[in-house]
Amino acid sequence: MASLVAKDAEREAPRGLGHVAFILVMVAVAAVVFMITRSIGNSYAFFAAYVVVQYMVLGTAWNILGGYTGYVNFGVTAFFAIGAYSTVVLHKLTPWMPLPAMILIGGVMAALVGLGTGYLTLRLRGVFFSIATLALAVVVQTLITNWDFVGGARGAYVMRPRIAPLIGGDYIQYLFLVMLGLCVIALATARAIERSALGYGFAAIRDDEAAAEASGVPTLGLKLIATALSGGFMGMAGAPLPYYVTYLDPSSGFSLNYAVNAIAMPLIGGTSSWLGPIVGAILVGGLQEYIRVTISSAVNVLVAGVLMVAFVILAPQGIVGLFQRKKR
Amino acid sequence: MDASADLLINALISGLLLGGFYAAVSVGVAISFGMLDIVNIAHPAVILLGSYVAFIGNTVFGIDPILATVITLPVFYLLGMVAYQVYYVAFERRDDQSLRGLSFFFGILFIAEVGLILSFGVDYRSVQAWYVSGNLNLGIIELPWRLLVPFLLGMAMVVGLQLYLSRTFIGRAIQAVAQDQQALRLMAANPTKIKRIAFGLSFATAALGGAALIIIQPVEPSIGREYIGRVFAICVLGGLGSFPGMMIAAVTLGIVENLTATFFGPSWAPAVAFGVLLVTLAVRPSGILGR
């Protein structure tokens, strides 16, 4: 893989912060968010915040492929559920395994499925890839529904440990902390890609694939990298889910909500930079939480869909695009 | 042995009938995707809308489910024209079909599904008509009307559309639109208008397909998702835009699904379409009748 990507030891002077500084700032922000959530003092705050941060990871993951290379993955639920069910399996086989290790394994599984799907379909026009990902979601769901080891259609119960390791307190605090960490990693990755040769290669693919090839860009290889990264992060976002819900069945694990939110958030926030999915996740996630509490949980799922349709028609550059006129 | 031969014959026949029905729900995609090159993944949502229209017409007004949908076809046609106009203005003209155009239809699919859940709940709904139960007895075999009527409806739609597309000016223009917009302009036909008409037709066929769907089986709002894979698998396998290819693909899928359900259990059936789709894309993306 290394030879696929052009060598670029030092890039142009990075605009704004360097990579390390960015990660430090993000870690600080995550720490502050965690402290604030903890200071609220009830576990509802953690449960709500976990969902928003999970969507930040999902949205960022989707955007690495969708926003940067222009390939639409509708099979978010497949990758997400692969991560989740990989944890169900690990929980049964190796209950002693620490959560971050389970997340890593879930991510690798999802990345491999992404690679496979991509390898089969990424030579074709982009729409075929998109249709194939829709198909993938149902294939994976059917497999899981028929797999008794993970509960089949009945679903699986996963006991959540009572006490959080390392930090003490309720286990949801630990889940939230882990998800925050994952979010920092996902954001740092996305931002690093944007500023690297890889990011330029992705942009060239998005703009014109034949011209990209003619300019030396190994389009298939780069698309596979994007698909694997994107799928991997989706899997990682899903891996802690069994401990969050404690009961996981195919119809909830494969809920279309995950896909719609993961696609809507970058499109609403803006697909051209790492900031877009974050802005979208905060806005949509916050709004959904608000509507769920004030109006009804039935209406809240509509929000993402309606906002997404409105944005793609009326503000295709998303919120971030509205503020910065020129891209990149 | 005899029992399994019986099962096999039964699966083949009902698979064939199912294939006719699949053609009814896929023919709209053969138009929109195959001829207009618009990937309307919200197509199944329109199918379901058709099913629910049949359901309302049948339960509230007591009319025949197919008739109920036929009465509302002009509405679906208009809806399709509006949908294309929005798509054209917002995506095609901006040349942003792949990312935002696809997401647009995905959003519509989701909104329609949630909208149906909010209005009708998640219960299964069905219709009453003489053909929903009972069989046509042909001596050796019995054909359930429930499958036969959608099959005939599907065949009638495909044959009718094929005639329309090959015999009328607008029909020929629709077939030409994806290939050569320039030539179309020379024929003094406005490509946007042609596409609008075609998209309206695509919606109308979806609604009729929806009536067929609710005759075959009770429906609930999320059932549409299963049909995304089916209709696209059929159209891709059939070679985009070719009705004969689509018919072959639809019948093939119907039979393979039925065999799968018979010999491995119904819970595996949904994966068949998607498996077929993935394999087709990987091995022969131009479809069975493709070059």
Place this chain on the structure above:
Amino acid sequence: MTALLHVEKVGKRFGGFVALQDIDLEVQPGERLGLIGPNGSGKSTLVNCICGTLRNEQGSVSFGGAAMDGLTAHQRTRLGLARSFQLPRPFGSLTLAENLRIPILYAVNARGERTLSGAAIDARCLELLGQVGLADKARQMPRDLTQIEMRKLELARAMAADPKLLISDEAMAGLSHAEVDEILALLIRLNGQGVTVIMIEHIMRAVMAFSQRLAVLVAGRKIADGDPKAVVREPEVVRAYLGE
């Protein structure tokens, strides 16, 4: 001396339509070849087959002694084959300078002979833009360019790949008299630096001034190849053009 580019019996069909048939073509290192032919004669299709943008069903292409068949377009670009597209295909979301950055990162740097980084890339992009007269637009987006400026950007992007063989597909169409001379001088200068150039052009004045050798395609076949002055007098060539 072995040929740099060797095209042998190349054939290409689109459905039932034969776009290229039995094309043989050799280009020597350092040569300036003109390629002409009426509209639709297959010139761009030949470029696409040489560069791997399209796959030819028949025949083979070798470059620098190595067979190109089966290699993807980006692999050929990295080996030193670069082309401009007749209908400009800029990277729409990147600035002009960033457009040139792509081949520098992915062709020049990936080749590994020399690796540009940071400021050197920026300088090289500006230098190339300057050569085609677009230096003052380095930070603009392609959508702000005229069609003619996009042609120049196409050429600059092909040059940015540091090719051994540059194929310019109608880079001059629509340019003013003075601009044609500018691009002509640029291509000749490039050739003087050792780059082999194939120029596809309808502007005969430029073709005749440029070419050391001239090849003519008509309806997917090569009907003439040789000294430019002699080739344009060949009856078959004259007929193909007057017959238009």
